[in-house]
Amino acid sequence: MPSELPAKAEVVIVGGGVIGVSCAFHLAAAGVEGVVLVEQATLGSGSTAKAAGGIRASFSTPCNIEMGLHGLTAYAAFSERFDHDIDFRRDGYLYLLSEECDLAPFEAAVSLQRGYDVSVDLIGPAEAQRRAPLIVTEGLVGAVWSPDDARATPDSVVQGYAGAARRLGAVLRSGVRVTAIDTEAGEIVAVRTDTGTVRTNTVVCTAGAWSAAVGEMVGVHLPVVPVRRQVLFARPTTVPANLPSITAELPSTFYFHPEGPGLAIGFSDRSETAGFKDDYEPDSFLPALFALAARRTPALLDAAVAGGWSGHYEVTPDDHQLIGEADAPSRFLYATGFSGHGFMMAPATGEIIRDLYLGRPPPIDIIACDLRRFDNAGRRDEQVII
Numbered sequence: 001m002p003s004e005l006p007a008k009a010e011v012v013i014v015g016g017g018v019i020g021v022s023c024a025f026h027l028a029a030a031g032v033e034g035v036v037l038v039e040q041a042t043l044g045s046g047s048t049a050k051a052a053g054g055i056r057a058s059f060s061t062p063c064n065i066e067m068g069l070h071g072l073t074a075y076a077a078f079s080e081r082f083d084h085d086i087d088f089r090r091d092g093y094l095y096l097l098s099e100e101c102d103l104a105p106f107e108a109a110v111s112l113q114r115g116y117d118v119s120v121d122l123i124g125p126a127e128a129q130r131r132a133p134l135i136v137t138e139g140l141v142g143a144v145w146s147p148d149d150a151r152a153t154p155d156s157v158v159q160g161y162a163g164a165a166r167r168l169g170a171v172l173r174s175g176v177r178v179t180a181i182d183t184e185a186g187e188i189v190a191v192r193t194d195t196g197t198v199r200t201n202t203v204v205c206t207a208g209a210w211s212a213a214v215g216e217m218v219g220v221h222l223p224v225v226p227v228r229r230q231v232l233f234a235r236p237t238t239v240p241a242n243l244p245s246i247t248a249e250l251p252s253t254f255y256f257h258p259e260g261p262g263l264a265i266g267f268s269d270r271s272e273t274a275g276f277k278d279d280y281e282p283d284s285f286l287p288a289l290f291a292l293a294a295r296r297t298p299a300l301l302d303a304a305v306a307g308g309w310s311g312h313y314e315v316t317p318d319d320h321q322l323i324g325e326a327d328a329p330s331r332f333l334y335a336t337g338f339s340g341h342g343f344m345m346a347p348a349t350g351e352i353i354r355d356l357y358l359g360r361p362p363p364i365d366i367i368a369c370d371l372r373r374f375d376n377a378g379r380r381d382e383q384v385i386i
């Protein structure tokens, strides 16, 4: 029998992915009593379960660089802080550039990153091949090497944050779906679920790809759509030691990274349309993937195909997350639309939501994340999407 929901909460967090559990932990750690998180399925079973676990500061906007740096610092210290291993490995991100026109934007991004003390180098094709021996260099015009970028295991992070939040008194319930949010005179008064009602004045929407529906419950338009991403799992006969955390080619977005005993391989398939598509459909995705592999990593074509999976990116119109507090109703906070970067941004997001809840300035300027940017022509498109 699932435990009963508390009748009353200070704050109800809707969605138990990595963003929701980070918010629950950071609120509880700040001494907020009565934190309740509800998850319709199981903790971390949404997009978080499908993530590669990449953590990087190699972005093209100040806000994303700062949030990525925050994630790198927090995840490097996570195992010790929570006494919970998350398989953190700092093997770097390698970007392969195959078009001249990408050189200038990447040089600009590198210069911006260096302004935040990010360690990053423009390197040549031969050096790139030394770091990722599976690639061929034909057609490469340059590469960018970010040695401090990293990877960790998302499910371990979810369990680490969830356990710590519970020890601090937060209530986290799985198998509970939010069906409505009641308001009176512009204020939230209750969250209704399929297993009971919780009285509260504050809601944090961390519902990932499902966030638009949660926003609609209070008349807030959260422009987040699900877009399917498919990933192939391959078992080459040998995987070179010390491959980068992620190797990605642009503009094709073809990427690969070590995953258990093999490699995960994918790309951003621009023929995917928005919508919930839960199936892994190799026939619709492998021909294009193999064409990219044939050009950049021909050795991988001989690797045994050992399966694959699909998940959803939770995408906004400018590939930049939404973090803030709605104008109305009062105390409706949102942290969603991470557009493929939510795992690495979860530590920073938990701190930001904690500070918005407590009414104090967050550690990072989040003006670029505010929902109102779409009303004010203030969108800031992220360029480095993989």
Ligand SMILES: Cc1cc2nc3c(=O)[nH]c(=O)nc-3n(C[C@H](O)[C@H](O)[C@H](O)COP(=O)(O)OP(=O)(O)OC[C@H]3O[C@@H](n4cnc5c(N)ncnc54)[C@H](O)[C@@H]3O)c2cc1C
Pocket: 014, 015, 016, 017, 018, 019, 020, 038, 039, 040, 041, 042, 043, 044, 045, 046, 047, 048, 049, 050, 051, 052, 053, 054, 055, 176, 177, 178, 179, 206, 207, 208, 209, 210, 211, 214, 229, 230, 231, 310, 311, 312, 313, 314, 335, 336, 337, 338, 339, 340, 341, 342, 343, 344, 345
């Ligand atoms: C193939 C793939 C690779 C990725 N690789 C990376 C990577 O390398 N690095 C990185 O940083 N990010 C990566 N991402 C993106 C990352 O997975 C997401 O940005 C992140 O997991 C978002 O976390 P979330 O908590 O917002 O969403 P989710 O994990 O989807 O959690 C939202 C939760 O809300 C719940 N929910 C929704 N509606 C309701 C409701 N009404 N009531 C109760 N619960 C509800 C859902 O069940 C879900 O569990 C990748 C994603 C994919 C698909």
